[in-house]
Amino acid sequence: MEPGAKAANGIRPSPKQVFFFDIDNCLYPKSARVHDLMADLIDKYFATHLSLPYEDAVRLHREYYQNYGLAIEGLVRHHQIDPLDYNAKVDDALPLDDIIKPRDDLKKLLADIDTSKVRLWLFTNAYVNHAKKVVKLLEVEEFFEGVTYCDYSASRLVCKPHGDAYEKAMREAEVGRMEDCYFVDDSYQNCKKAQEIGWNVAHLVEEGVKAPRTPACKFQISHLDELRTVFPHVFKKPETSSE
Numbered sequence: 001m002e003p004g005a006k007a008a009n010g011i012r013p014s015p016k017q018v019f020f021f022d023i024d025n026c027l028y029p030k031s032a033r034v035h036d037l038m039a040d041l042i043d044k045y046f047a048t049h050l051s052l053p054y055e056d057a058v059r060l061h062r063e064y065y066q067n068y069g070l071a072i073e074g075l076v077r078h079h080q081i082d083p084l085d086y087n088a089k090v091d092d093a094l095p096l097d098d099i100i101k102p103r104d105d106l107k108k109l110l111a112d113i114d115t116s117k118v119r120l121w122l123f124t125n126a127y128v129n130h131a132k133k134v135v136k137l138l139e140v141e142e143f144f145e146g147v148t149y150c151d152y153s154a155s156r157l158v159c160k161p162h163g164d165a166y167e168k169a170m171r172e173a174e175v176g177r178m179e180d181c182y183f184v185d186d187s188y189q190n191c192k193k194a195q196e197i198g199w200n201v202a203h204l205v206e207e208g209v210k211a212p213r214t215p216a217c218k219f220q221i222s223h224l225d226e227l228r229t230v231f232p233h234v235f236k237k238p239e240t241s242s243e
Helices: 034-049 056-070 070-078 083-089 104-111 128-138 164-171 188-196 226-231
Strands: 017-021 116-124 146-148 181-187 200-204 219-221
Touching: 017 164, 034 056, 034 070, 034 083, 056 070, 070 083, 104 226, 116 164, 116 181, 128 146, 128 200, 146 164, 164 188, 181 188, 200 226, 219 226
Parallel strands: 017 116, 017 181, 116 146, 181 200, 200 219
Antiparallel strands: none
16 A cells, blocks of 8 residues: 555556545544544644644644645644654544444445446545554555555645645556546545546535535535445446346
């Protein structure tokens, strides 16, 4: 599950369409509350490392997330924070082993995608450590050929919804045409940008989550299983009885 991964025989897979899956609050539900735990750790990180009152830390965290799509980008841009230190104290500090469990419905959904037509690829704003840990806990690593992540060790952070992140994902997944890219994400901005550049997009808005006044993209779903309806051609055809 590496960027630009090759097949076992060392030969690149033949060109196919690619289905990009976000990870957090997408492969597992928001009800797992990983986002809430992460937000609390981020707020504490802001307060501690920027010497801010807690209320100001919460406000600045929200501001950076809205402006850049990722709180850490604001920290790096304006405060010269070490991204890997941030990762160690936030993402890697999450008690994921106690929260994220395998889901049979997710495994069945991924297994039903026709991989003779479509390659599966992870596309996340998290660092690679977090990405790999989540899919391992979900027991779905085998379904994905690679992962495009926000490289916290790089001199410049490239993350959704910036256009460079989508170009990076396409380059690493080796897909050349926008129309050959499928994408599901829970982020409004990430889906909006993906549709703008020509990807086929489904915005995941879970039941109980307030739907946006203006849809982010053509398709809005409340459960991943609805991908079978909005993108039926990427799934295996049901076997029909010969009787």
